[in-house]
Amino acid sequence: MTLVAAPRVPEPFVRRVAAIVGEGRVSQTPPVRALYSRDMWPKTLLWTREGSFPHPPDLVAWPESAAEVAAIVRLCASEGVPLVPFGGGGGVCGGVIPLRGGISLDLKRMNRLVSLDPESGTADFECGIIGQHLEDELAKRGHTLGHFPSSIYISTLGGFLAARSAGQLSTRYGKIEDMVSSVILVTGTGEKLDTASCPELLQALVGSEGTLGVFTHARLRIHPAPEARRMQAHSFTTLADGLEAIRVLLQRGARPAVVRLYDPLDTFIVGSGKAKEAGAGPLSALKEVFEERFPAATPLFLRAALAYPATLNQLADRFLSRVLLILGFEGSREVVEAELGLAQESCRTLGGRDLGPGPGDRWFENRYKVSYKQSKIFAAGCFVDTMEVATTWDRLQGLYEAVRRALSDRALLMAHFSHAYPEGCSIYFTFAATAKGASERERLYDALWHDGLAATQKAGGCLSHHHGVGYSKSVFMAAELGEGMRLYHALKDVFDPHGILNPGKMGL
């Protein structure tokens, strides 16, 4: 059995790509094509476990300049070959799957800091740079972008921009679309466009996930490294109190860098140290299982536990109610102290119990680890995924309950609220489940997503806060955009008249 089907583009096409980027920077080997057929979308992880790579690109190329990118795009446009921009492959919605074959364009060789202007607080980067390297380059020069997604080690600036990524400190620094002041992209006709000349269009291009152009450069707003950072945690009797504390704090004008409110089950698993007090004894086995979210559980135990998600959810509902709120402040010393004071006041008013800096400091130290522990769950024949939705404050708790009602009979479900705004907040659901056999698991996985997003849209939430749409949520786009979908098609016709850019994604 071969790893992947044979490539379908003709040999002369491959030679022409090689002539643009150089011989060593094109590959058609089966392992490479298999690798670029997937990302971190859990469904592709399930496929990978089955040895299945159903959507390989025909070839992978590694350009080193915008000129090379443009030349390849022009070639693809004239030959009608699909092209998928590829960053770190850390996406979780199948956004880089080459559904119709063609070229996967790996941009990670375009990874330079082009210039930094400390006076204006801007930095120009090539878009293939890995998130952590970008922060390293800035840190060396006394600056930060303030963008710290949990995928920071394996995701690129171009990927951030493509998917409207949010980092863990987004409540202060904004999402990537707030940080970017302009991009240079290669459109589907191979033209270079610098949005500095049309800033009004920037936000229609950011978030286009490779369907309207290939981002090659970005100008970013950077900040001096913060003078001070202070973490502060409170525990509340109810989720509603915790949410209210955040809302009041944000609407009074504070901009905490970290806002993480864990729902009762997530609070229990994160381990606020208060779970036992709350009478959570019967769930302590679960705690073991999910210690630091699923680190070392035996596959058998995990599978057995996840076979009864409804019961586990009910136990959690019955015995858990306290919630943990972690806040973090950073920036100039004066403002950090003032905002911390505001936070203490808001939390106390709502009955918050002061837990000091400990829980926040621990979270901060371990903030990138969770995702790297999930492979054990898949190894155990289970799956886990996250669904990040958002809405305004008036609908937030309704959205939370709606998604829980939709999923809790079939998946163990927890959530935290981690990107807050004066007008609303996102909810980050984690769900884990299992079923007998690979195809049953896939069916269950699809059904959970379908029902979760349908419930979200019905409750007035939006499809995605920061993971993007990609392939997995593509069918929900028409309902999400409504009349806006016609305009998106019109943009697509202008930017990609040959329809070669990442076809089949985002509802296009």
Add this chain to the structure above:
Amino acid sequence: MTLVAAPRVPEPFVRRVAAIVGEGRVSQTPPVRALYSRDMWPKTLLWTREGSFPHPPDLVAWPESAAEVAAIVRLCASEGVPLVPFGGGGGVCGGVIPLRGGISLDLKRMNRLVSLDPESGTADFECGIIGQHLEDELAKRGHTLGHFPSSIYISTLGGFLAARSAGQLSTRYGKIEDMVSSVILVTGTGEKLDTASCPELLQALVGSEGTLGVFTHARLRIHPAPEARRMQAHSFTTLADGLEAIRVLLQRGARPAVVRLYDPLDTFIVGSGKAKEAGAGPLSALKEVFEERFPAATPLFLRAALAYPATLNQLADRFLSRVLLILGFEGSREVVEAELGLAQESCRTLGGRDLGPGPGDRWFENRYKVSYKQSKIFAAGCFVDTMEVATTWDRLQGLYEAVRRALSDRALLMAHFSHAYPEGCSIYFTFAATAKGASERERLYDALWHDGLAATQKAGGCLSHHHGVGYSKSVFMAAELGEGMRLYHALKDVFDPHGILNPGKMGL
């Protein structure tokens, strides 16, 4: 002699419009048509003084609902009649001049607060509401939008959105494009589009000055009325020091509501009380003239003074150097105090002399008065205008000097820096000049604008920070947008395929 030329649309068309909005809400009388032929663009003020109204609409209509707006737009689309959305007529770039006749659509009857959600901090308004009325409605309910342009008494929400307006507290609350979360507009085909369904396109529509649609409703982000407000002023030896104080303060994360740094001549005229100390004796006559910017000067004296702009500018350069910085902070008490502390520190470090709250408090009290005193200048056979450009910090002083070099031989020129960002700032130039005879004045006026904007673009500044492009800056759009102009045309084709919406504006 008639006031305006006879209308050109056929009578049946007017009857069909009247059938949509009702008989009393259509007018073709000459005075009304003359009134809607202009706005506050100083060149139209010069025309008005000559009794000339060269571009009247053929009729004016006052719709009361989005359905009426849509019906009129559909009628215009089918008949090929141009349509210009009209708010308060407070624009200063000729954006509402009906260059090709047709309908002026006055939206001020659509002035309701539709709903307010204090929990999420959002409010839905009809777009014809006057800015001050909007703030009054919010104030009654304990909220504010934070949008206070000096035109607030005579400009509408729709106008703000059309032109990307900035208020005097924009450094804290943002510009109108930051405050709006979605709009409902009627496109050029008469379809209603709610951008809540396509948020990525919102920023391509805001700022389109009536060329892509008619805004009928907007959802705005509102804030609780501030708990505290504190003003603080400093004086600096040089403009560079004042600018540096602002830059450091913003980049350290403070968000003052008010940032106003007056250049030496503007400082002198604003009257920091320090001008005499600085040895400005020879200019004290000028001070009289420009007391609170030109209130009660005799026409003759004013004309005589402005006949020698180069000399006046040189006197100012020679004898004035100190600059006045007014900062204002508002919001929660804790954060206001902390930011004030940061500001004191930043200003002291740069040699700022503390002037206490007085200058800021005085400015705050008189903040809307300036514009209403300018008619005397026109009455004296002179003109005055403002040019608001912006750029990043590294180019800011270069831009300031470039515009001064371009204009100071022909106009008395002063400036303040009043909308600041971590990455840059805007410059608000005021220039006043005179010439013998109406046509000479117009020629001089055009030449000053041409040379000022050409110098701006060459120095890396942008065409407009918040007044918009309208008609007066239209010829500069192609150079400003470069390759982006093609995309703007593509958007125009999608949103206004019949080309009826505000034709001839913004370079279209």
